[in-house]
Amino acid sequence: xxxxxxxxxxxxxxxxxxxxxxxxxxxxxxxxxxxxxxxxxxxxxxxxxxxxxxxxxxxxxxxxxxxxxxxxxxxxxxxxxxxxxxxxxxxxxxxxxxxxxxxxxxxxxxxxxxxxxxxxxxxxxxxxxxxxxxxxxxxxxxxxxxxxxxxxxxxxxxxxxxxxxxxxxxxxxxxxxxxxxxxxxxxxxxxxxxxxxxxxxxxxxxxxxxxxxxxxxxxxxxxxxxxxxxxxxxxxxxxxxxxxxx
Numbered sequence: 001x002x003x004x005x006x007x008x009x010x011x012x013x014x015x016x017x018x019x020x021x022x023x024x025x026x027x028x029x030x031x032x033x034x035x036x037x038x039x040x041x042x043x044x045x046x047x048x049x050x051x052x053x054x055x056x057x058x059x060x061x062x063x064x065x066x067x068x069x070x071x072x073x074x075x076x077x078x079x080x081x082x083x084x085x086x087x088x089x090x091x092x093x094x095x096x097x098x099x100x101x102x103x104x105x106x107x108x109x110x111x112x113x114x115x116x117x118x119x120x121x122x123x124x125x126x127x128x129x130x131x132x133x134x135x136x137x138x139x140x141x142x143x144x145x146x147x148x149x150x151x152x153x154x155x156x157x158x159x160x161x162x163x164x165x166x167x168x169x170x171x172x173x174x175x176x177x178x179x180x181x182x183x184x185x186x187x188x189x190x191x192x193x194x195x196x197x198x199x200x201x202x203x204x205x206x207x208x209x210x211x212x213x214x215x216x217x218x219x220x221x222x223x224x225x226x227x228x229x230x231x232x233x234x235x236x237x238x239x240x241x242x243x244x245x246x
Contacts, residue, residue: 021075131190
C-alpha cells in the first residue's frame with residue numbers, strides 16, 4: 001500500500017508514473033478525436049470514465065509513497081498543457097465531449113471533481129485495507145460504466161421497463177460488474193477468499209446497484225465509491241480500524 005509521505009521516487013514509481021500519465025493523455029486524445037468525428041458524446045465520456053478510473057484503481061495503491069502519484073499527475077498535466085498550448089480551446093472542447101445530454105460544462109467538471117472526492121474518502125477512511133479502495137473505484141469504473149453502456153446499447157430489448165430513465169438490462173449490468181469488481185479487488189489486493197464471503201459480495205453488489213439506480217447527474221460518481229467501501233467494511237471487514245493508521 002502506498003505510504004502517506006513524499007519520499008524518494010523509485011525506478012518502478014517513475015516507470016508507472018510515466019505510463020499512467022501518458023495513458024491518461026492518450027485516452028483524452030482518443031475521446032477528443034471521437035467527439036470531433038461526430039461519435040456520440042456518451043461513448044467518449046464512457047471511454048474516459050472506465051479507462052481512467054481503472055488506471056487509478058490498479059496503480060495508486062502500488063506506489064511506494066505519494067511522490068509516485070504526484071509524478072504521474074505531473075506527467076499527465078504536462079501532456080495536457082502541451083496540447084492546450086497548441087489549441088487553446090482544447091479544455092473547453094474536452095468538457096463538451098464529456099458532457100451528458102442537456103448538461104453544461106460546469107456539470108461535467110463537478111461530476112469529475114465529486115468522483116475524486118468520493119475516491120479520496122474511500123482511500124482515507126479505509127486506508128488499512130487496499131482491497132476496499134480498489135473495489136470502490138472499480139465499482140465506479142466497471143459497474144457504473146457497464147450500466148450506461150449496456151443500457152444505451154441493449155436497454156429495452158429484453159425488458160420494456162424504464163424507471164427514471166434506467167433500463168432493466170443496464171441495472172443487471174451494474175449488479176454483475178459490481179460483483180466482478182469486489183471479487184477482483186479481494187483476489188488481487190486482499191487476503192480474504194471471495195468464496196468464503198460470497199453472500200456478502202452479492203449483498204454489496206445489490207447495495208451498489210440500488211445506489212446507482214437512485215443517483216442522478218454526478219451523484220453516482222460521488223456516492224458509489226463511498227457506499228461500496230462502507231458496505232465492504234460492514235459486511236467483509238467489520239473489525240478493521242477506520243481512518244489513517246496512528
